[in-house]
Amino acid sequence: MTNAIEIRGLTKRFPHFALGPVDLTVPSGAIYGLIGPNGAGKTTTIDLILGMSRNDEGTIQVLGFDHRTQAVQLKEHTAYASPELNFQVWGKIGKAIRFVRGFYPGWDDAYCTALLKAFHLSASDRIATLSAGAKTKLCLLLALARRPEVLLLDEPLSGLDAVSKQQLFSELLKAVEDGQRTVLISSHNLSDLERFADHIGLLKDGNLLLEGRTDHVVERYRLAEFFTRNGATLQTPPPGLIILKWNENRWRALLDQQSGAEEWLQTQGVHNVSLTRLTLEELFVALFKEEEGQ
């Protein structure tokens, strides 16, 4: 499998925030979920891919195109959607479509019409009077109808109702089903991402903490509950064991199954160890609780 997006050593420093160095790989044909708390650097990463700021160090390649020297070619094959995009200057949806369509020879008029119908939009609708969700749908329509090879979606789910979210993911799945298209999606909506994203990357404070196939990442961690005897404490747990809570003899911890922490626990004389599978959201919360605790 080749990679659609390859980011190596990406660094960007702001006065109060620094991104990276980030190494991120998005395989071709994948839906890649970039997750992280507010201010983690998700939007900055996507902005840097599209040249909406200059990175201090590192390289970004999309479909083999360098984001600096081949920016135009990169954008010819890439689409971007975000609630931050503004089309109000066009007045009506039809005019916004006409403007964007002019940049892409491969624009699919029939698909655009189908999406207009599916999203309950009309070319004659005034953009200023659209709801937030409808504006997001317009954004997605403009991104999808150009049939891009890489789709960058920055918080596309904000403002969308449950039906529209379902519809969006349905469109995304169709878009990637031929294996020719790739989606990088940043979102806080972890339950949806867990279902639809086949790869995830977890950003925290500008650093990529985790990256991999969604099922592998979720399978790797377990919520461990166990007991110690006579109020004994655990001395210096290994890196793969993150204590979340304890109450006298009862302990709860996040356990990385690849770290050997489970074996370490056995050596500590704990008993009644139970391991529970976590959802992506629970894993996310547990990981960040640990960060806060430290």
Next chain:
Amino acid sequence: MTRVLLDYFRRWWWVLALAALLEFRLGWSIANRPQEPFEFWAFMLSLWAGANLLLFDFKRGALRAVAALPLTSRQFGRGWWLATVPLPAIGLAAMLFLGAGAFCQVHPNRALPTASLTLGSLFTLVWLGNGFPMIFAATRRLAGSVWQMTCTFFLSALSILMLFGSMLWAQGASSSPSKCALLLGIGGFLTLVGWVEAERFDLGQAVQYFRGRPEPPALWRNRFRSTPLEAKITASQLPVEPGYGGVPFLLLSRVPRMFGLLAAMSALTALLWVWRGSAIPEQTAVVIFAGSSSMMSWGFMLVFQLLPVLRQLRLLRTMPISVMRLSGTLMALMLVPLIALGAVSAAVAAVALGTPAALTFLSDYTFALAPAALCVFLAVWLGEGKLAYAVLLVVFFGSQQVQLRLQSFLHIPELPLGLVSAIAAICILLALLLTSRALRHSGHAYHGRTTSPGDYPFGLGS
């Protein structure tokens, strides 16, 4: 209500402070040259120190934010009326008198032009008073009984007429009893109307107005509908009109419209000048008219053309065009209507008044290209915010001062076309390069453009 007032002044103190400083300078000028008309500048200052500021707040969603606060609609209405009409009027009047007083203090042999200052202060009050009903009456839309709709329409039309009428016609009003009576009569009436509007302000209606039409209930169509990847719809069924798109569409959909609007405004202003006649010599009148119309034209374009387009800079940057082409597009949006207007104005002046007048128009419009181009760079680089607006205002007002200083430095009544062409060319080239650099490097150029001053409720900017 006090908190409403304090909140307003906390957010807009810097604009009001700037207006106060300029009003001080205006007072100084009135005392220095009591015979010269001053009304246009007093009007411009009142325009930016009143309800327009409130309008920016409303466009940014302030109404929805305050709707949950434990205050009545009436308290909000009163508070905002006080904050945008009488209090700034008192402040600006004080600064006007203070400026004139300071001049007389420095030059003890000069008398304080009390009549001009009093009239200037009264004009400022009625202009501020006019801004309020213009915005608040609009929020009610044309709804209700026939009488209510007639009243709303009449008041909106009257306040808009007052606004544009003052812009075109108020110069010299302090020395013309008929103009003075008309301004104070209509303005006074609208100021009182503003107070009534404040008293019967309906917050809920205003929230709806600035929020726009809510999405229609979708109960009957909320069923999940999936779109086939290969849609079975032919291109001929596309509801979007065919034809070119992209950058040519952007330029051709905005530049001719802006040119038409500016040309109509200039033509109307010129007709009014000719109609009312002028006591000043013809060539001086041409110089004043060319200077003010070129300056107003690019100022108008900055607010209603460039800033609304920059709101979609994020979208434009994701399109497959090079940074240099994007910079060129932004420059063209600003400069092409100005060049066309300059050429048309010069041609009309050549036919009507002769070659010297045409050269004056060419020179002024060419000079205007320089600050207009620099504003493209500054607006891109600084993004949206107080600093950006302050810098753009400084460039707007400062450009005329630079032109005057250059003329006095070179001891010539008008800058020659060759010199202004060179200045404009250098500024355009510099602005083009700097804009390209800002587009590549400035991250915040793409953020925070939630609204722009060009988005007026009466739709000029959209």
